[in-house]
Amino acid sequence: MDIDIYESMTKMSLSEPERSEISAQADRLVNSFAALESINTNDVDVLFTVLDIKNVFRDDAAIKEIPKETLLSNAPEQYDGYFQAPKTLE
């Protein structure tokens, strides 16, 4: 697996030891799925779900259960009612 693509997609920079560790893990994972590729699926419909349940809906009625302060307090950093994150401007 090309670890550079993984880094760019997740917007993370990894150290060399991390790169080799994750690279090895990812290779094992991808290889274990490779067995699926040997199966011919040409005439098989895409399976979206194994459950026989359809049309599960919710009514359009607003509920507010947890105050904003409680939800914000869970964040490592907050500022003036906002969640604070490292600068992400691209």
Next chain:
Amino acid sequence: MNYETVMGLEVHVELSTETKLFCACCAKFGAEANENICPACMGMPGMPAVINKKAVELGIAASLVTNSEITPCMTFDKKNYFYPDLPTGYQITQWFAPICKNGWIEIETSEGKRKITLKQIHIEEDAGKLVHDNRIGASLIDFNRTSVPLVEIVSNPDFRTAEEVVAYLEKLRLLLSFAGVSDCKMQEGSMRCDVNISVRKVGSTALGTRTEIKNMNSLKAIAAAITFESQRHINALETGSEVLVQETRRWDDNIGETFSMREKEAAADYRYFPDPEIMPIEIGDDWINDVRNSLPETSYDKYARLTQELGLSEYDSKIITGSKNLSDIFDGTMKYFDNPKEVVNWIIVELLSIAKGDNKGEDDVKIDCRKFAEIMELVDNKTINRNIAKKLLLLIWEDDIDPVLYVKENKLGMVSDTRLIEDTIQLVLKEQSNSVEQYKAGNDKLFNFLVGQVMKKLAGKADPKIVNSLLADAIKKDDM
């Protein structure tokens, strides 16, 4: 060398629901930061996404008004991307089986009528809002908009001119707002448009290098961005001044140019996969018919009704049916005061000019229709005259007064006592004898001056028509 511009549009429209797409948080625009959030739209583990039925119904309505083929069994998928505006790390959207495909919309430009074909419409959740704060060197996140329901309307590359794009967006706005799908306010971001643009030599069928322009929040900005970007492409091809790359570009309205944002990630990078939490949704004919039968009058049907049945002018009808909001005010007021010409006049002449003074556009005008109608009723039954009525409208706009009560409390009712008006006229004729003589000598303009003097003495509370006629009689008698 002659070039033609080829464009396709992706239009995001926020659905007019009370709540978000996959949780019961309020979805209204304008709340304080992070006021409308819960563990589900914050992406906390173990919070299942349960879809809002109204959003699906509005999606069906959008499919119907765009002549699209509705998918009998639609599904939702996860689109992976890492950016803090979506805390789950993916957006729930429709990739494999969107709600509808192959629609079309007819547009009209100076070149005539044309069909614009649609590839598909899909339902998806919106992302949150990031504020990049330089003072604290961090990004601030507001999750209010996270998971607000949208439809994305994807056209085929059918557009050739900015005029066609603007006509299409106008038409889409009318179709969707009258169907109750969305309020389609570009300034508030409830309707957003990305333009995919490329140029090619006339006669060529191959598409040129494509760029995507984002961040335009008015029709004017969209037209300007298209003109700039197509010229940039042509210059690059003609002079070799730069190499065109497939990328996303941001329109800067102040500078009037587009700027590169990032190279567009290839579709495969999003690693779409079926969302295992959201069960497939079957949309049968019965459901489609129910939605079809509950669709309100379109702006085009309404235009026909206003001009043909109610006898309103084409000009007035166009203004009223050009905005869902004005159209609602018209209908709402007509319920209480059934005189279409009068109602339209009050909306277009008086209400819109007050709104304009307050920097409010046609879609932002708000008025209590019952009170609005009461003013017209008070004029109609000659309780007050038009000038006082205009003042009352301003008072409703500013302070939400009750017009009937206000007229009573401030004794603004018209003087209906003819004797009092006649006596006042005699007083004015005496006081203004010079003006009366000049009027008789042929200075016709002074008649209005004399009317004004009488009105002033009656504190503006008489019917000017009656004053006019009584004054004319009095001057005539004076002559004899």
